[in-house]
Amino acid sequence: ETGVTQTPRHLVMGMTNKKSLKCEQHLGHNAMYWYKQSAKKPLELMFVYNFKEQTENNSVPSRFSPECPNSSHLFLHLHTLQPEDSALYLCASSLSDVNTEAFFGQGTRLTVV
Amino acid sequence: QKEVEQDPGPLSVPEGAIVSLNCTYSNSAFQYFMWYRQYSRKGPELLMYTYSSGNKEDGRFTAQVDKSSKYISLFIRDSQPSDSATYLCAMSGNLGNGGYNKLIFGAGTRLAVHP
Numbered sequence: 001e002t003g004v005t006q007t008p009r010h011l012v013m014g015m016t017n018k019k020s021l022k023c024e025q026h027l028g029h030n031a032m033y034w035y036k037q038s039a040k041k042p043l044e045l046m047f048v049y050n051f052k053e054q055t056e057n058n059s060v061p062s063r064f065s066p067e068c069p070n071s072s073h074l075f076l077h078l079h080t081l082q083p084e085d086s087a088l089y090l091c092a093s094s095l096s097d098v099n100t101e102a103f104f105g106q107g108t109r110l111t112v113v
Numbered sequence: 114q115k116e117v118e119q120d121p122g123p124l125s126v127p128e129g130a131i132v133s134l135n136c137t138y139s140n141s142a143f144q145y146f147m148w149y150r151q152y153s154r155k156g157p158e159l160l161m162y163t164y165s166s167g168n169k170e171d172g173r174f175t176a177q178v179d180k181s182s183k184y185i186s187l188f189i190r191d192s193q194p195s196d197s198a199t200y201l202c203a204m205s206g207n208l209g210n211g212g213y214n215k216l217i218f219g220a221g222t223r224l225a226v227h228p
Binding site for chain 1: 147155201203205
């Protein structure tokens with residue numbers, strides 16, 4: 001248990017569905033991240049939030065929409081996804097976006113059908 | 114050229130062997146260097162966190178950073194079957210994107226330690 005909790009652990013959705021991934025951290029951190037992990041590829045940084053403000057959008061398609069209501073919670077809203085979006089989506093947190101000693105959640109395994 | 118290069122393996126060693134895992138990088142702005150371990154179907158777990166050049170030891174694990182060669186290593190002594198996992202190197206620094214440090218990962222090396 002790393003103090004970063006992601007739900008759901010697994011998600012299967014159709015291309016026309018709308019769903020949301022949730023991340024919660026209990027570490028008192030101020031920065032939160034979304035990463036995408038596909039087979040045989042490095043983790044891809046998607047979004048960075050620092051003190052609830054987005055500091056990085058790594059050219060992510062608009063079908064992925066992040067939301068950070070406070071420093072402890074992070075959401076990733078999904079709509080009209082493509083099969084190639086199937087991957088493990090990982091949430092992480094760190095003390096700040098300058099201190100990148102990051103701790104990860106267990107991830108959400110997403111399958112788009 | 115990728116910012117961080119890491120041999121994906123797989124690397125297979127007998128129990129008790131010394132394992133050496135390595136990454137190279139191209140951007141001299143990286144200042145913080147990390148190693149993560151990821152078991153199948155789990156999130157990455159932070160193993161080692163180091164700043165700038167030098168060595169850091171934690172039990173059976175030793176992390177080395179050589180900034181002059183842009184090369185980092187993780188050594189595992191007396192390897193155990195429970196060490197079988199994918200090991201990810203990661204590094205961060207201000208890459209000119211703004212006031213924050215961007216964390217970049219290698220592709221990961223899959224390690225198998227057999228009894």
